[in-house]
Amino acid sequence: MLRFTLYRLGHSVLLLFLVSLIGYTILHLAPGGPLSQYALSPGMSQAELNQIAERMGLNRPIPIQYLDWLSSFLVGDWGESFRDGRAVLSVISGHLFATILLVLSSSVISIGLGTLVGVLGATRRYSAWDYLATVGAMIALSIPTFWFGLVAIYVFALRLDWFPSGNMYSIGDESFLDYVHHLVMPSLVLALVNVAIWSRYMRSSMLDVIGQDFVRTAKAKGVSGRRVLYGHVIRNALIPMITLAGIQLPMLLSGALVTETVFTWPGIGRLFLDSLGYNDYPVIMGVLMFTAIFVLLGNLIADILVAIADPRVRLE
Amino acid sequence: MTAAVEQRAASSTGSDWLKSRTVKRFIRHRLAITGVIMISLITFMCVVGPWLLPYNMLEIHIRDRFTPPLTGDYLFGTDEMGRDLAARLFMAGRISLMVGVAAMLLSTLIGTVIGLVAGYFGKVTGTLLMRLTDSFLCFPQVFLLLTLAAFLQPNAFMITLIIAATSWMEVARIVSAEIRSLRERDFVTAAKISGASHTWIMFRELLPNTVGPIIVAATLTVAKAILLEAYVSFLGYGIQPPLPSWGNMLNNAQQFLDTAPWLAIVPGVAITAAVTSFNFIGDGLRDALDARSDMP
Numbered sequence: 001m002l003r004f005t006l007y008r009l010g011h012s013v014l015l016l017f018l019v020s021l022i023g024y025t026i027l028h029l030a031p032g033g034p035l036s037q038y039a040l041s042p043g044m045s046q047a048e049l050n051q052i053a054e055r056m057g058l059n060r061p062i063p064i065q066y067l068d069w070l071s072s073f074l075v076g077d078w079g080e081s082f083r084d085g086r087a088v089l090s091v092i093s094g095h096l097f098a099t100i101l102l103v104l105s106s107s108v109i110s111i112g113l114g115t116l117v118g119v120l121g122a123t124r125r126y127s128a129w130d131y132l133a134t135v136g137a138m139i140a141l142s143i144p145t146f147w148f149g150l151v152a153i154y155v156f157a158l159r160l161d162w163f164p165s166g167n168m169y170s171i172g173d174e175s176f177l178d179y180v181h182h183l184v185m186p187s188l189v190l191a192l193v194n195v196a197i198w199s200r201y202m203r204s205s206m207l208d209v210i211g212q213d214f215v216r217t218a219k220a221k222g223v224s225g226r227r228v229l230y231g232h233v234i235r236n237a238l239i240p241m242i243t244l245a246g247i248q249l250p251m252l253l254s255g256a257l258v259t260e261t262v263f264t265w266p267g268i269g270r271l272f273l274d275s276l277g278y279n280d281y282p283v284i285m286g287v288l289m290f291t292a293i294f295v296l297l298g299n300l301i302a303d304i305l306v307a308i309a310d311p312r313v314r315l316e
Numbered sequence: 317m318t319a320a321v322e323q324r325a326a327s328s329t330g331s332d333w334l335k336s337r338t339v340k341r342f343i344r345h346r347l348a349i350t351g352v353i354m355i356s357l358i359t360f361m362c363v364v365g366p367w368l369l370p371y372n373m374l375e376i377h378i379r380d381r382f383t384p385p386l387t388g389d390y391l392f393g394t395d396e397m398g399r400d401l402a403a404r405l406f407m408a409g410r411i412s413l414m415v416g417v418a419a420m421l422l423s424t425l426i427g428t429v430i431g432l433v434a435g436y437f438g439k440v441t442g443t444l445l446m447r448l449t450d451s452f453l454c455f456p457q458v459f460l461l462l463t464l465a466a467f468l469q470p471n472a473f474m475i476t477l478i479i480a481a482t483s484w485m486e487v488a489r490i491v492s493a494e495i496r497s498l499r500e501r502d503f504v505t506a507a508k509i510s511g512a513s514h515t516w517i518m519f520r521e522l523l524p525n526t527v528g529p530i531i532v533a534a535t536l537t538v539a540k541a542i543l544l545e546a547y548v549s550f551l552g553y554g555i556q557p558p559l560p561s562w563g564n565m566l567n568n569a570q571q572f573l574d575t576a577p578w579l580a581i582v583p584g585v586a587i588t589a590a591v592t593s594f595n596f597i598g599d600g601l602r603d604a605l606d607a608r609s610d611m612p
Contacts, residue, residue, distance in 0.1 A: 018451035029467050135347065138599065142539065142591035144546050147584035150570055158574050254458035258547055262570070272459060273551060276466045288463050292454040299454075 004307050004314040012300045019292045020073065023285065024066050030281045073289070079282035081275075088286035092268065098168055099267030101179075103256055106187040110194035111245075117195065118202025119234060122210065133199060140196035145255050149189045149262035156185060166264035186263040190255050194248060201244050205237040212236075239310045246302030249295045341604040348600020355593035358586070362409035369403045374558065385578050392582045396572060401582055408560035409586060415476050415561070416542035416590075422480035423541070424487050424534045431491025432518050436499060446492060449485045457482050458547055465553040472561075475554050479541050487533045494526040528605035532598055539594035546587050562587045 053059065060068075078088035117137075121130045157165035163185045164170070169178050209215065210233055218228050257269030264270070268287060275283040307313045342348055366372065376397050385393040385401075392401035434445035464478040498504065499522070507521050542562075548554035549563025557564055562583045569580035 014447060015451045015454065018448055019454050022451060022455070026463060026467075029464075031467065138347070138595050139588070139592050142543075142595050143588050144543055144550075144584065144591075146547065146550050147566060147580070147587065150566070150573060150580045151584065153570075154573050154577050154580070250453065250456040253456040254547075257456070257458050257462075258551070261551060272462070276462055276553065279466070284463055284466065288455065288459055291456050291459050292451075295454045295456070 001307065001314060005304055008300055008303045008307075012296055015296055016293065019289070019296065020070055021066075023289045023292070024069060026288070027069075027281075027285055030285070078286045078289070081283050082280045083275075083278055083283075088282050091271065091283055092286055092290050095266060095268050095271040098265055099256055099260070099269065101168075101183065102186055102190065102259065102265060102267060103252055105183055106190040106194070106256075107245075107252070109187060109191040110198050111241075113191070114195045114198025115202050115234075115238070115241075117199035119206060119229075121199065121203040122206030122237075123229070125207070130203075133203075137196035137200050140192050143192065144258075145189060145193060146258045146262050148192055149186070149259055152185050152189055153262070166262075168266055186259050186265055189262075190252070190259045193255060194252065197248065198241070198244070202237065202241060205240050206233060209233050209237045239306060242302050242306045242309065246299040249298040250291075253291050253295070338604050342600050345600035345603055347596040348604070351593040351596030351600065354589060355597070358409065358590050358593070359413065362406045362413060365406035366403055369400060369406075372400075372403055375399060375403075384576075385582070393576070393578050395579055396568070396576070401579070404560045404565060405562075405582060405586060408562050408565055408583065409590075411472060411555060411559060412542055412545055412562040412587070413590065415472055415479070415545045415555070416538045418476045419479040419483070419541040419545075420534055420538040422476065423484040423537055424530065426480065427484035427487025427533075428491050428523070428530060430484065431488040432495060432523065434488065435492035435495025436514070436518050436522065438496065438499070442492070442496075446489070449488050452482070453485050455482075457544065461544060461548050462551065462553050465548055470548075470553055470556060472555055472559065475545060475548065479544050479548075483537060483540060483544070487530065487537070490529050490533050491526055494529055495522050498522055498525055532602045532605065535594055535598035535601055539591045539598065542587065542591050542594070562590075 058065065076089050080087055081091050084091075117133050121133045124130055153165045156162045164182050166182075168182055170182075215228060215232055218232050219225075223231070253269075256267060257272060259265065260267045260269035261273055268291070272284065272287045274280075275287065376399055377394065383394040392405060395401055395404070430445055430449065434442040434449075436442075460482050461478055464481070465475070468474050468478065504517060504521060507517050512521070545554055545561060546563035546566070549561045550566050552564075552567060555561035555564050557567075565583040566580060569576075569583070572579050
């Protein structure tokens with residue numbers, strides 16, 4: 001297990017290195033390059049810019065500059081926001097809670113609902129229900145998240161007035177129930193695509209497990225159908241889903257950005273979009289790198305969890 | 317040509333290809349045929365539609381602002397400036413579909429070449445290329461797209477380029493996995509012994525054997541590209557007005573949601589219908605190209 005963890009960790013460090021290279025390249029793509037931090041601020045003369053370039057060491061060889069950037073990046077010095085001069089990392093952490101709340105609640109919904117639909121599809125294979133779930137999942141995959149959000153707002157906020165049309169809480173009322181009331185629509189909207197994906201994979205994972213020898217053995221031993229399903233099939237079918245959860249992370253974050261925009265939810269996605277509007281490149285870069293590292297860590301954790309759940313994986 | 321290639325060729329491009337199993341399986345696939353019919357209709361409407369309508373997409377009828385659908389000459393109603401929504405929808409469809417298909421072609425090309433090289437050369441080159449692919453996959457695509465769009469001048473051409481630049485990874489993974497499993501086969505060894513160059517083996521021996529998975533991935537990529545264009549344009553960083561796209565038509569629909577919901581509903585249905593068709597077709601192609609699906 002230790003060897004496996006170390007191997008995976010090494011793999012992730014290599015990926016982090018490559019991710020940082022991509023990030024550094026994009027930083028240089030920004031208008032003005034790394035100097036963009038200053039180039040866009042008003043009243044900045046070329047002479048002053050040259051001075052700053054000198055001070056920042058931009059006339060040194062590129063690899064040295066990269067290592068310099070990487071070392072300050074690794075210790076958490078991600079630059080400062082144009083807008084208010086705050087450190088990028090603290091700006092990001094200020095918006096983290098809202099996004100995590102949204103992503104977590106929507107994951108709970110999609111995993112629960114997706115597993116249910118997938119299990120029903122696999123146990124009633126080729127039934128009308130299975131066919132409906134298949135077609136439904138493919139249509140759900142094709143609906144743009146932001147449009148689904150707009151339709152949900154129109155029906156459930158504007159017409160029926162069941163839920164608020166946006167924000168995380170009502171001003172003056174920050175009770176737990178008020179949070180939940182605001183959370184329902186955005187997390188359901190964000191969950192839609194993931195319910196579809198999760199149910200498809202759960203169905204095929206179930207079918208894989210049902211065809212395996214140990215399931216037949218259990219049945220032959222006289223274990224009841226219900227116990228085979230819950231004790232053997234679903235438990236084993238869920239293992240590959242841990243990997244899927246890791247793989248789906250980037251999509252979940254992309255969806256969160258769009259959902260946050262539609263529901264004016266004060267998370268990382270909104271922060272990112274606001275920063276785009278202000279050409280706040282340090283924050284844009286920071287959020288981009290933050291999401292990549294978040295995904296990298298998520299996948300590492302998923303890999304380790306799979307290895308704990310299924311010892312066979314460690315041997316590969 | 318080698319046996320493996322011939323086998324594949326016989327099943328997909330032989331003289332009586334209409335009778336081939338692959339085609340039969342595809343035609344029997346009800347969803348796939350539904351998809352083909354739907355996307356043909358949508359494409360037809362986008363190409364021909366603007367000529368059949370009484371108004372073009374730029375004409376402003378300020379007195380007819382916010383006309384609901386099916387009123388007077390306006391099939392889908394009008395927007396906040398009194399422009400005919402149907403005319404805008406069809407013209408937007410041309411742009412959105414074109415961006416989707418062009419981005420698919422480009423990203424499939426990039427992905428195939430990277431996958432081929434990575435799978436064929438294995439070892440250091442292959443590992444490095446695949447790790448690079450993995451690291452691109454760490455970035456949530458919409459974030460990456462928006463960052464690039466913010467740095468560049470967004471227009472239809474640029475949007476196509478950056479969608480392609482951020483969606484080649486899946487094809488690269490599929491192709492490299494396929495190539496790695498084919499690399500050690502006898503027909504490749506035979507080609508090597510007969511003195512074929514690396515390029516010949518990659519493009520003439522190996523590539524034809526991976527056409528199936530590439531076509532499936534490419535079809536699904538069109539669906540993804542149309543969605544991505546819609547996301548980026550909805551958020552204001554994609555196709556810029558007055559050029560309409562399905563995404564940017566929804567851009568200011570949110571503020572009129574209460575009074576003119578059709579402004580949001582109509583383009584959304586168009587996007588969903590187009591994307592669903594490509595997903596249906598992709599699913600059908602996957603089943604049709606997979607010989608195992610013949611078994612009960």
